[in-house]
Amino acid sequence: MRRQAELGDVDFITGDYLAEMNLADNADAYAAGKHDGFERTAWDGIVQSIDVISQKRIKVIINGGGLNPKGLALKTLALIQERGFNLKVAFVSGDDLLPYVKSNLSAYGRPPDHLEHGNEQANLPRLTDALLDTTSKPVVSANAYLGARAIVKGLERGADIVICGRVADASPVIGAAWWWYSWSETDYDQLAGAFIAGHLIECSAYVTGGNFSGFTDFDLESLIDVGYPIAEIEHDGTCIVTKPPGTRGMVIVDTVKCQFLYELQGDAYLNSDVKALLHDVQIEQVGVDRVKLSGITGRPPPPTTKLAIFYKAGYQSQVLVNATGYGTDRKWELQEKQVRHSLKKAGVLDKFDVLDFQVVGTPEPNPSTQLRSTTYLRIFAQADDPRILTMPARAFLEYGMQHFSDMRTAYPTPYLAFYPALYPQNDLDESINILSPGGSIATIPAGHPSYYEPFGKRNNYDTLSPRALTDFGPTHRVPLGDVALARSGDKGPNVNFGIFVRTEMAWEWLRSFMSRAKMQDLVGKDWREEYRLERVEFPKIFAVHFVLYGMLDRGVSSSKSLDCLGKGFADFIRDKWVDVPVCFLEERSKV
Incomplete structure (x- = not known):
């Protein structure tokens, strides 16, 4: 955090400290008074950076408040007063739904609808309803993924530091851009662009060289302690991803494509404030360590948000x-x-x-x-x-x-164990809480979206006009990774996987080659009858994206998979030997 404040010409520092497991991991210790409830690295970052933040008037929005955003906000306010700085602190509340889930299970004997409820392309994993045994399997945390509304209201009321709990990963970035440009809640294209900008930088170094499948082409020294990314968001929602000058790593089309494809939900990505439509995404190099992303459009948000239940x-x-x-x-x-x-x-x-x-x-x-x-x-x-x-x-x-x-x-x-559920947005009690120097707290409700759009059926298709693979000339049997880069990750019980090539001609081959049947064939002996497969294309970035439903059992800490977060799956598939046209191998050798 301090390095971004010192080296980056930034208006905001945003931080995503929460994986699926953080809140659940700390829940018992927090309830017993043995843990602060917030992420201690978030507090470390604030302590180390507060003088630079105050001097440069950088606003901060982070979800490191974890289970106790109020506690981290009060601690931050005390630090500010001790240092004599003039900064206003606020915290977001309303994500903790543990009492609701416990009472619902007790009263009705059923959990909230599963996240995949109504998705005909998904089979729910075995043991999904194990949390109904509330005696031996008590729920320890239940947190809704909040949007950016409370963040925006806090900024409107002068907050310099906004501490959140379980807001969605990209919500701090959406909130910053929404407030900065005074967008309307129905400026869906702009909100969707900011949403994807947040998606690109929420995994920090993943877009500047970390976890990059093309790393073998680079000096390993350049990938040690890489710089963290900066998203420059324009009024129309387009963005340029860059990083502080002189830091290690790289921001190139390939690193941005990899992070764009990471943890997607197909070609429509859901957030509490907007649905982002991704099919026409464009990614282009516009300078040294500067990559522009455009082509994102938006639609109204869904009526539900994700509710992460752990038991x-x-x-x-x-x-x-x-x-x-x-x-x-x-x-x-x-x-x-x-x-x-x-x-x-x-x-x-x-x-x-x-x-x-x-x-x-x-x-x-x-x-x-x-x-x-x-x-x-x-x-x-x-x-x-x-x-x-x-x-x-x-x-x-x-x-x-x-x-x-x-x-x-x-x-x-x-x-x-993880149970991802759905929760109605209109039932959320999301608020921003403004702290005053004297210790009083002003609570302002965030409200709800004025209009929702049901999600509908997910797109799932093979390419509409495949080319005969013989059209591309003689082939040589090599690892698929010799011509294609990829990224994979987890979405609850599912693995998502995106793969792309660099040229239009190679794209014609890839989209014809990487069918759903071929994907299942490449998975090999790991494929199970109960799995389901979803496929979409991103033609302007030469990418095919898959969701493999059910590969991670219940997901996260309860998965039996050695690769329980799905991060290794991409290079497993890239390591498969396939018949690749010789012309693409020659082309790749010139890069």
């Missing part, structure tokens, strides 16, 4: 077993049979919510070292009773002299 789902454990070299596949087959036999004999095989045997890695052919010949078996388990979860390790020891492997194990630990 204590029981316990989970993993046993890691390693084996080396020749015949490893058969070794793991034998190991699984031995463990299952032992668990069945002990009468607990059917007591697990999840029991999954996952082979991690492949031995290198003709290995150069023993480590390159070694792989792991990951035995992942979840159950209500932690004693049950000690049994896989015991099973391993029971047959300790009958197999080929060595064990490293973890003890059972509690885990939280």
Whole structure:
């Protein structure tokens, strides 16, 4: 934060401190008085930066208030008074719906509608309704994703620092631009542009070189401690992404495309204030470390917002077993049979919510070292009773002299499960709270959107006019990543995946090649019958985007996947060997 304040020519510093899990992770400790409730790194940033913020009159909007935005706001006000600065502080309230969810479960015995309610392209994961067992699986947090309305009202009343809890990731940026340009709530194209500008910079260094699939083309030293991004938002909602001069990393078309495609919901992206339509997005380099994004249009927001519910789902454990070299596949087959036999004999095989045997890695052919010949078996388990979860390790020891492997194990630990729900926007009690130097608080309701538009059916299609793949000439079998970049991430129980090429001719091939059937084929043995697949195109940036429904189970901390946030999925697909036209490989070698 301090580096952005010192180096960046900025009017606002915005900060997104909250992943899905933050609030739930701290909920029990906060309730017991053992945690401040807010994100401590947010407080660190304010302490380190407050003098520069005051001197340069930079406004600050962050969601680091977490479970306790009021507490962080009061602490910030005390710091300001101690330093003698003239800054006004406000905080946003209304996202905490834990009492509502608990009473709803108690009174009606049903949770709010799931986020995918009405989406015919999604099957709800197994165990989705486990939170109905409120005795053994109590809900610990329930927070609605708020929009920018309260932020705007705070800025209108002179706030210099606005502390939020669970506002949507892009809401601080939307609020800043909305207030700066005095937009109307129905200036949907402008709001949608600011929404996507916020989407580009909310993951900080992800748009300036972090988690970038094209990193192999760059000196690794340039990717250490990279600069954080700046979004220059224009009155029409278009934006230029840049970063402070002299900082490491890069802002190029490819990094911006990667971040644009990250965690999308297809070609329509939802926020509490606006629905952004993305099909015609354009991304172009307009200078050194300067990339312009345009072509976004907007529609009225949906009548519901996301409600993130976390509950204590029981316990989970993993046993890691390693084996080396020749015949490893058969070794793991034998190991699984031995463990299952032992668990069945002990009468607990059917007591697990999840029991999954996952082979991690492949031995290198003709290995150069023993480590390159070694792989792991990951035995992942979840159950209500932690004693049950000690049994896989015991099973391993029971047959300790009958197999080929060595064990490293973890003890059972509690885990939280995620239930993404829908909540009516008109029922939100969203407010801005202005602090006065004397300690009084003025609370102003944020209101609600004046008009909603139901979302409707999601777009899902293969390309309308595919070219015959033979049209592109002779091919060579190489990893798909040799000609295409990509980004992936999680959306609750789903994986999203965007892949793109650099030229129009390569785009003709990619859109014809990357069909839904081909995507399922590339997923290979990881594909399950219950999964669903959604596909759209972004022709002006040469990209295809997929949502793979159900790949992360219930998502986040309750997923059995080793890649529980879906971030590695893109390079898994890029590592697949496919028949690529030779002309594109020659073209790529010249870049």
